[in-house]
Amino acid sequence: MEQTSDENDEGVGDALRTAVERTLAVTADSAMETRQRAQSLLDDVVRRGQVARDEVTRRGEEATTRLADAISDLRTADVEEVGELRDRLAAVERRLAAVEARLRPRTNPEVETEIGALNRRGQADSG
Secondary structure: OOOOHHHHHHHHHHHHHHHHHHHHHHHHHHHHHHHHHHHHHHHHHHHHHHHHHHHHHHHHHHHHHHHHHHHHHHHOOOHHHHHHHHHHHHHHHHHHHHHHHHHOOOOOHHHHHHHHHHHHHHHHHHO
16 A cells, blocks of 8 residues: 555654654653752752851841940940049149149249238228
């Protein structure tokens, strides 16, 4: 029996259709595996990102606490430091008093006696 051209074309078409369907089925399975691997990798990246974020947050909180403690330590003067400051302030006050004493006008007792006498006469004359 001899096949006609139409029957022959029909057989080739069926074979081609079957081959394409098989290729699509294999490709679909492969695509599903690739999708699953990609999803798994993405999940891993997200998990690592969350772990990293949590670690950065934890370290930031620790740094903030350490900084607050350091500032508190700097602001708190102990008894010894306050005593030292008191001694230094007393020394500055003594030096200032000495400078002020040197700057006061020196009085001459003879001049003061004359000024006092003039003032007393002026009061007697006015009164």
